[in-house]
Amino acid sequence: MSTQVMPTQIAATFAPMSARRLLIFGGIALIAGGMLFGDIFAVFVLHQNGGQTGQTLLAATEAVRAGNSLAVKQIFEHLGGLLEDHGTKLDAHVHMTDAGYLAILLALLQPYVALPHRRKKLLAGWFVSGGLFLPVGIFLIHYVGLAYSPFASIGWASVLADTAGAVLIVVLIAEAWGLWRFLRDNSNASEPALPVDRTWERRTLMGGGVVLVLLGFLYGAWYAGFDLYRHEAREVGILKTMLDRATVAQGGTVMAVANYGSLAAEKAVKIAAHSHLIEFGLLAMLLSFVQPYVQLSDTWKRRWVIVLLTGSIVLPVFVLLELNLGLLAGGIADIGGLLVIVGLTGMLVGVLRYGGRLDAVSGVSQ
Amino acid sequence: MSRARKLLVFGGISLAVFGMLYGLHYAVFVEHQTLDRMGGSLAEAFMGAAEGNVLEVDRAVDVYASTKYNYVRQVDVHSHWIGLAMLMIVLGVALDGVALAERLQVWMAVALLTGSLVFPLGVVLQTVRHGAVWASMLAILGSGLVTVSLAVLAWGFIRQRA
Numbered sequence: 001m002s003t004q005v006m007p008t009q010i011a012a013t014f015a016p017m018s019a020r021r022l023l024i025f026g027g028i029a030l031i032a033g034g035m036l037f038g039d040i041f042a043v044f045v046l047h048q049n050g051g052q053t054g055q056t057l058l059a060a061t062e063a064v065r066a067g068n069s070l071a072v073k074q075i076f077e078h079l080g081g082l083l084e085d086h087g088t089k090l091d092a093h094v095h096m097t098d099a100g101y102l103a104i105l106l107a108l109l110q111p112y113v114a115l116p117h118r119r120k121k122l123l124a125g126w127f128v129s130g131g132l133f134l135p136v137g138i139f140l141i142h143y144v145g146l147a148y149s150p151f152a153s154i155g156w157a158s159v160l161a162d163t164a165g166a167v168l169i170v171v172l173i174a175e176a177w178g179l180w181r182f183l184r185d186n187s188n189a190s191e192p193a194l195p196v197d198r199t200w201e202r203r204t205l206m207g208g209g210v211v212l213v214l215l216g217f218l219y220g221a222w223y224a225g226f227d228l229y230r231h232e233a234r235e236v237g238i239l240k241t242m243l244d245r246a247t248v249a250q251g252g253t254v255m256a257v258a259n260y261g262s263l264a265a266e267k268a269v270k271i272a273a274h275s276h277l278i279e280f281g282l283l284a285m286l287l288s289f290v291q292p293y294v295q296l297s298d299t300w301k302r303r304w305v306i307v308l309l310t311g312s313i314v315l316p317v318f319v320l321l322e323l324n325l326g327l328l329a330g331g332i333a334d335i336g337g338l339l340v341i342v343g344l345t346g347m348l349v350g351v352l353r354y355g356g357r358l359d360a361v362s363g364v365s366q
Numbered sequence: 367m368s369r370a371r372k373l374l375v376f377g378g379i380s381l382a383v384f385g386m387l388y389g390l391h392y393a394v395f396v397e398h399q400t401l402d403r404m405g406g407s408l409a410e411a412f413m414g415a416a417e418g419n420v421l422e423v424d425r426a427v428d429v430y431a432s433t434k435y436n437y438v439r440q441v442d443v444h445s446h447w448i449g450l451a452m453l454m455i456v457l458g459v460a461l462d463g464v465a466l467a468e469r470l471q472v473w474m475a476v477a478l479l480t481g482s483l484v485f486p487l488g489v490v491l492q493t494v495r496h497g498a499v500w501a502s503m504l505a506i507l508g509s510g511l512v513t514v515s516l517a518v519l520a521w522g523f524i525r526q527r528a
Contacts, residue, residue, distance in 0.1 A: 060412050069416040076409035083405070094445075101452055102382070108459045109375065112367070153398045162394060169386045176379045183372065198463070203523075206460060210520040213453065217513050224505075236431045239408075243415040243423050278449060285456045 019117070019124035020110045020191070021355060024290060026128030027103030028348045031283065032341055034096030034135065039337040041089045047330070049086045054261045056082060057242075061253040064246035081142070088142045092135040097279065099131025099168065104286045106175055111191050113178035120178070123171050130167035137161030194289055201305050205288035208309045212281030216316075220274040231267050238263060269323060273316040280312035280340065287347060294350030295357060304346040311339025370471035374458030377479040378451045385447030385486075392440055400440075404433045436493040443486040450482035450512065457519060464522035471522075474515045481511030 056079045063071035106127060113120060137160035144157040154162075181187075242256035287308070294301055314336030321329035367375075407429040414422030457478070461471060485508025491501035 064412055064415040067416050067418070069413040072412045072416050073409060076405065076412065080405045098448065098452075105452055105455050105459075109379075109455070112375070153402065154394075162390065165386070165390050165393070169383065169390060172379065172383050172386065176376075176383060179376065179379060183367070183376070194459075203463075206463065207520075207523055210516065210523055214513070214516055214520060217509070217516065221509055221513065224509075232431065232435060235434075236427060239411065239427050239430070240423070243411060243427070247415045247418060247420070247423075275445075282449075282452060282456065285460065289459065 018110075018191075019120035020107045022121065022124040022128060023103045023107035023110070024293065024351060025348075025355070026124070026131065027100045027107060027286075028290070028344060028351065030100030030103060030128070030131050031097050032100075032344045032348060034093055034098075034100060035337060035341050035344070037089075037096060037135075038093035039334055039341065041093055042330075042337070043334055045086070045089055047327075049082060050261065050265065053079065053082050053086075053264075054257055057260065058254065058257045061242060061246040061257060064243065065253070085142045088138050092139040094275075095138060096131065096135035099127075099134060101279075101282060101286060102168070102172075103127055103131060104290070108194060108286075108289055109175065109179065111194070112182045113175055114182035114185065114187055115174070115178040117191075119174075123174055126167055127171045130164045130171065132164075134161055134164035134168065137164055194292070197292055199291060201291045201294075201301050202288045204305050204309070205284045205291070208312075209281045209284030209286075209288065212284060212312055213278050214281075216274055216277030216281060219277060223270050223274055227270060231263060234263055235260070266323060269319050273320045276316045276319065277312075280315070283340075283344075284309060284312060287344075290347065290351060293354045294347050295354035296346070296350040300346070301350070304343045304350075307339050307346070308343030311336045311341075311343060314339065368461065368468065368471070370468065370475040371458045371461050373472070373475040373479055374454045374461065377475075377482075378454030378458060380451075381454065381479075381482055382448055382451035385444055385451060388447065389444035392444060396440070397437075400433060400437050404430060404437060407433060432496065435496060439489050439493050443490045446486045446489070447482070450485070453516075454478055454482060457516075460523075464519055465525035466518070466522040470518070474518050477511045477515040478519075481508045481513075481515065484508030485512060 056075055060072055060075045060079070063069075063075060103124075106124070110120060115123075137157050140157035141155060141161065144155050146153075146155045149155045149159075151159075238256055238260045242253055242260065245252045245256060291301065294304075296304075315333050316336075318325075318329045318333035318336060322333065407426045411423050411426035411430060414420075414426055458475075464471060466474070485505055488501050488503070488505030488508055491504065492498060494501070
């Protein structure tokens, strides 16, 4: 039970209400929240949205066959809404998790940021708030639309998202300025550096993370080299076939629409497998640094590491297998995502316990 | 701070800020218009078909394909620059645990930084002239540099002892 011991050196790197603590709590919470949202999106929205898009496209071909261009226009307005619904939810998921990654990264860099502690804390608060409001703004774009907006094509939700994005950039520039001052003045670290350890958890997360990132790179290179251009050419071919068939009132439009849907699904799962491999790899690497702050028994720390890495490989592999195994693979992929969330939440609980115990010992909570 | 760590951390932060500024610029000034053009051209193709105008269909589908080609790459560039930047910062912080000679660490850091800059740059240059071989070669060179340097660093992590 090595975690019951609380060395003062580690405790000093996790001061109460410090920028680092705020960034680590906020970062893990943003990642867990973003992933939970992604899982909910995959289970309850993704497939239904795809089905509705296919139906709408089929209705458009029917309108083409009837020679009704006005109906085509109306159907496409509806189709635009469906695509916006899908795109904004996907973007909200990606931006929330990515903001979480950046928050943990900034936590790692705090010793080398030569700025006053109060300013660092303020920047950390801004960053976590920006990381929360950016995906919230993106999510609301579809629902708020252009209501009460003074702009031609940008609604209030977009303004919220863009402002939050700008806040993140300002914080990053300020942190970079602090790093530059550290480098220029050749000063000592403003707070203790992260404890260096070589525990099984840390090495497994770091090694597993690097391997996952490498696998993601290799798969991405394969996709760019062999699939990307082929998919783009196929999409144009299918669209032209679909419209040709509809124009001359021949059969086969249903088949063309189905082919279009299959192609969209193939593209989506391949890109998702590539991006999730890399993102989970990066997450594992980041979490390896947080391990000294996870106050759990060694057995439980190892369990959460195994759960997280298992989910990290299960999700992308079974997302890819959706093309062959259909919804069964999709369900297993969702369970993989859930495993990552569970592992992450387990670690967050450990970090919260550590913070709470530290505060109790130092008397901050009184 | 070792030279390799400085390169990875400061290079990574600079690249992340650059990638975000690029994304913000794209979101505010380009993306909405691009999405309008993409959706509009697809709708025009279908309306052209409804009116039996084959030439309009071909033109509109080509505009759609060209716009989507650019859109996919522009969004990819934004996310790849930021993703690679985060990877560089993490590796910079973790460099203590890499069992590699310091000189090799510096070379790997230079390769990773160059690759992370050049790979998305090659992708974005593909939108300047569609199908440009030199732009694809630049992207391949950049991604190769990133992959090889990461593989070497992974080997360094594996070699470290408990």
